[in-house]
Amino acid sequence: MTSYLSGPVSWKAWLLTEDHKRIAWLYLISISVFFVIGGLAATLMRLELATPAGDLVEADIYNRLFTLHGTVMVWLFLIPAIPNTLGNFLLPLMIGARDVAFPRLNLLSWYVFSAGGLLVLWSLLAGGVDTGWTFYTPYSTTYTNSHVILMAAGIFVTGFSSIFTGLNFMVTIHKMRAPGMTWFRMPLFCWSLYATSLIMVLATPVLACTLILIAAERLFGVGIFDPALGGDPLLFQHLFWFYSHPAVYIMILPGMGVVSEILPCFAGRPVFGYAYIAVASLAIAVLGFIVWGHHMFVSGQSLYAGLIFSFLSFLVAVPSGIKVFNWTASLYKASIRLQTPMLYALGFIGLFTIGGLTGLFLATLAVDVHLHDTYFVVAHFHFIMVGGMLMAYLGGLHFWWPKMTGRLYHEGLGKMSALLIFLGFNLTFMPQFLLGYLGMPRRYHSYPPEFQLYNLLSSAGATFLAVGYLLPLTYLTWSLFRGTRSEENPWDAHHGLEWAASSPPPAHNFVEPPRLEDLDWGMAPLLTSVRLGGAL
Amino acid sequence: MKLGPFPIWPQLAASEAGGVDFVTLVVLGICSFFALAVLFCMVFFLVLYRQGSPADRAAPPLSNNRLEIGWIVLPTLLSLGLFWVGAREYYRLYQLPESTDVTVDVVGKQWMWIAHYSNGTKEINRLHLPLGKRVTLRMISQDVIHSLFIPDFRVKHDVLPGRYTYLWFQPTRVGQFRLFCAEFCGTSHAAMGGWVEVMTPEDFQRWQDGGQVDPVQRGKLLFQQHGCQGCHEGSVAAPRLQNLAKADEDDLRRSIVDPNAEVVPGFQSIMPSYAGRLNEEQILDLIAYLRSRP
Numbered sequence: 001m002t003s004y005l006s007g008p009v010s011w012k013a014w015l016l017t018e019d020h021k022r023i024a025w026l027y028l029i030s031i032s033v034f035f036v037i038g039g040l041a042a043t044l045m046r047l048e049l050a051t052p053a054g055d056l057v058e059a060d061i062y063n064r065l066f067t068l069h070g071t072v073m074v075w076l077f078l079i080p081a082i083p084n085t086l087g088n089f090l091l092p093l094m095i096g097a098r099d100v101a102f103p104r105l106n107l108l109s110w111y112v113f114s115a116g117g118l119l120v121l122w123s124l125l126a127g128g129v130d131t132g133w134t135f136y137t138p139y140s141t142t143y144t145n146s147h148v149i150l151m152a153a154g155i156f157v158t159g160f161s162s163i164f165t166g167l168n169f170m171v172t173i174h175k176m177r178a179p180g181m182t183w184f185r186m187p188l189f190c191w192s193l194y195a196t197s198l199i200m201v202l203a204t205p206v207l208a209c210t211l212i213l214i215a216a217e218r219l220f221g222v223g224i225f226d227p228a229l230g231g232d233p234l235l236f237q238h239l240f241w242f243y244s245h246p247a248v249y250i251m252i253l254p255g256m257g258v259v260s261e262i263l264p265c266f267a268g269r270p271v272f273g274y275a276y277i278a279v280a281s282l283a284i285a286v287l288g289f290i291v292w293g294h295h296m297f298v299s300g301q302s303l304y305a306g307l308i309f310s311f312l313s314f315l316v317a318v319p320s321g322i323k324v325f326n327w328t329a330s331l332y333k334a335s336i337r338l339q340t341p342m343l344y345a346l347g348f349i350g351l352f353t354i355g356g357l358t359g360l361f362l363a364t365l366a367v368d369v370h371l372h373d374t375y376f377v378v379a380h381f382h383f384i385m386v387g388g389m390l391m392a393y394l395g396g397l398h399f400w401w402p403k404m405t406g407r408l409y410h411e412g413l414g415k416m417s418a419l420l421i422f423l424g425f426n427l428t429f430m431p432q433f434l435l436g437y438l439g440m441p442r443r444y445h446s447y448p449p450e451f452q453l454y455n456l457l458s459s460a461g462a463t464f465l466a467v468g469y470l471l472p473l474t475y476l477t478w479s480l481f482r483g484t485r486s487e488e489n490p491w492d493a494h495h496g497l498e499w500a501a502s503s504p505p506p507a508h509n510f511v512e513p514p515r516l517e518d519l520d521w522g523m524a525p526l527l528t529s530v531r532l533g534g535a536l
Numbered sequence: 537m538k539l540g541p542f543p544i545w546p547q548l549a550a551s552e553a554g555g556v557d558f559v560t561l562v563v564l565g566i567c568s569f570f571a572l573a574v575l576f577c578m579v580f581f582l583v584l585y586r587q588g589s590p591a592d593r594a595a596p597p598l599s600n601n602r603l604e605i606g607w608i609v610l611p612t613l614l615s616l617g618l619f620w621v622g623a624r625e626y627y628r629l630y631q632l633p634e635s636t637d638v639t640v641d642v643v644g645k646q647w648m649w650i651a652h653y654s655n656g657t658k659e660i661n662r663l664h665l666p667l668g669k670r671v672t673l674r675m676i677s678q679d680v681i682h683s684l685f686i687p688d689f690r691v692k693h694d695v696l697p698g699r700y701t702y703l704w705f706q707p708t709r710v711g712q713f714r715l716f717c718a719e720f721c722g723t724s725h726a727a728m729g730g731w732v733e734v735m736t737p738e739d740f741q742r743w744q745d746g747g748q749v750d751p752v753q754r755g756k757l758l759f760q761q762h763g764c765q766g767c768h769e770g771s772v773a774a775p776r777l778q779n780l781a782k783a784d785e786d787d788l789r790r791s792i793v794d795p796n797a798e799v800v801p802g803f804q805s806i807m808p809s810y811a812g813r814l815n816e817e818q819i820l821d822l823i824a825y826l827r828s829r830p
Contacts, residue, residue, distance in 0.1 A: 060723050136680075138681075139722060233681055233696060233697065234696070268587070298683065300694050303627070310622065311623075315612070322608060324574060332581055333595075334585045336581070336587055338586075349578065353575075358567070360618060365623050366628075369629055369690065369692050370691075370692065372718065434542075441685060441716050
């Protein structure tokens with residue numbers, strides 16, 4: 001049987017493909033390019049911050065670098081990273097479908113994403129934007145003379161790709177599950193994709209409206225946010241965070257899903273508390289919509305609004321806690337193999353736990369007054385986004401790489417890079433917690449000399465991190481051409497329909513639609529997925 | 537506080553800073569407990585249940601409702617506790633006290649802090665304050681959003697255009713403390729800072745006596761220069777601007793920059809806006825003068 005990779009290989013066949021597995025590759029290549037661009041900006045920033053004086057680049061350049069880093073990493077890497085690559089590839093395989101519900105919409109989503117990405121790159125080439133990825137008004141609408149409109153247009157367009165993908169995944173999960181694949185037999189990764197899609201579809205339109213309002217004020221002087229025109233700058237912050245806080249969960253939920261798949265495979269036992277983890281994903285998606293005001297405790301919003309948002313923010317911490325406890329319990333009576341994907345998954349749990357717990361400092365009102373807009377916040381969200389999401393993404397990529405490519409990578413290099421990234425990450429971001437409590441504000445091009453020691457440590461860590469990211473890029477690419485051929489189930493996974501398909505899978509995934517009731521369950525129905533029987 | 541070459545804790549230099557640090561330590565304690573518990577269990581299981589170890593693996597549990605309810609209820613209760621502790625201290629930080637000893641007007645503009653004292657002294661990127669006195673900062677921005685941040689006092693509040701915001705504290709230590717802008721405000725954001733200088737009340741008085749023109753006098757001059765008396769003291773039907781000592785400053789400011797937003801009953805909306813003609817510092821002077829009128 002021919003695999004999806006060995007079908008027609010012309011440019012046209014790839015660029016007009018409607019196969020979810022090939023579209024996953026289109027996304028994978030695009031977001032890798034954006035990751036490198038965002039990473040280069042971060043590298044320059046860390047170099048600049050190695051010394052207190054602003055000596056490497058000018059202030060205006062530095063401000064453009066952190067805006068570029070934030071915008072590219074958030075919208076062009078983190079948000080599409082797991083859903084559009086691993087999600088696209090795996091969702092139909094995991095639920096026993098031949099493709100997603102709307103294959104053409106899936107392809108359109110990639111084109112829209114690329115168009116938006118190109119607009120963002122255009123704004124960069126035109127001279128960049130210096131507002132930060134948060135576009136706070138009235139700076140972004142009235143005062144800056146950088147290319148806000150171009151970048152906002154890029155993000156606006158990219159948003160539609162999020163909505164398309166979210167819609168596609170939701171319909172796919174509702175309508176395309178194989179016979180016998182009930183909701184509570186679905187892999188936890190599919191649950192996390194469902195919760196993510198819910199947020200994508202409901203929150204992204206608010207971002208689109210907000211960006212249009214920015215353009216209206218900036219281009220036509222319509223007074224919405226600038227008090228000089230009769231507007232209210234806090235209105236912008238409410239609208240922006242109404243999208244951007246849930247967006248944080250768009251970025252982390254799929255990572256949690258990936259870890260919930262890797263962990264039981266290498267623990268050699270089913271995940272603990274399947275139903276609780278599944279429902280926690282939905283709880284996070286729903287609660288995530290009502291906590292946006294915790295970004296505004298010192299903004300001048302009502303003191304009482306602050307009290308309510310703090311209270312709600314503590315509640316959203318609980319379902320994240322449930323997940324961490326269940327993952328940890330999944331190691332009980334396990335038979336643990338420390339292979340590359342597992343190292344990433346364990347790294348995720350550790351770093352996400354720290355990232356989540358430091359969020360409690362920021363949810364605590366009085367402490368946030370001191371920590372708001374300092375490096376503590378920078379460290380906190382990098383623990384979630386890089387320590388959490390990026391570790392999960394790399395873990396997932398290593399886990400399903402043999403499935404996606406039919407090849408194995410070098411296990412030793414894999415373990416080494418996982419370890420290097422973990423250590424480099426901690427050296428980069430741990431010192432920033434201290435910097436924050438000592439009072440160093442974020443988005444500073446130069447800083448007082450008493451902060452240099454920690455900044456130097458952080459910049460040193462970033463060097464290790466950079467090497468850690470280059471390694472997988474190299475050996476994974478190498479394995480594409482020279483890696484040992486992989487069998488169907490190289491990890492001896494005990495669950496997951498995707499491992500029943502060949503590696504790489506055929507173009508239509510399953511010759512016959514799999515019927516789950518024929519399979520030997522072996523364990524309770526609350527299992528993440530099925531224990532594979534003989535024939536499929 | 538330093539540990540060898542590593543600074544680990546900022547100075548404590550204002551009345552509420554200790555309270556904030558206490559809350560921080562409570563959160564740190566609870567978070568450390570959970571982080572260490574998770575870490576301990578992970579490492580313990582990793583060693584005990586590594587592949588090939590002789591540990592007992594019979595019938596691994598798939599779920600346990602009691603355990604789940606336990607780790608839902610316990611963190612929820614602890615969270616509510618943290619919420620309460622943090623909220624109480626926040627209320628103390630942000631609820632303005634009944635009375636205050638010194639009020640300083642602070643105007644933020646790209647990229648400097650301008651401080652005005654009631655006796656007319658004015659300074660840039662410096663804030664001289666008396667030890668042990670209750671200080672209230674009345675803050676406004678001339679342009680974009682800024683944020684006044686004094687780490688050693690553990691206080692911070694955004695400074696908005698178009699509206700006054702406030703911060704209060706009581707300095708408890710003589711010395712120099714860093715002052716930052718914490719909200720990104722453009723090119724020289726990182727340079728928008730300076731020093732808070734806390735002095736004994738006697739030194740503060742001596743420093744203030746070197747001050748300049750009374751803001752009431754400056755306001756009176758502006759009042760005349762812009763011809764306000766033409767209507768408000770002349771024959772045109774305009775309010776007489778008397779007994780304003782207790783008038784709300786946001787209302788006064790709005791009457792100057794957007795006079796037709798709310799018109800005194802019985803008068804017509806004929807006053808032109810002075811937005812753009814007066815900067816925020818001048819508006820503060822005018823308000824001082826208006827309030828001083830009998």
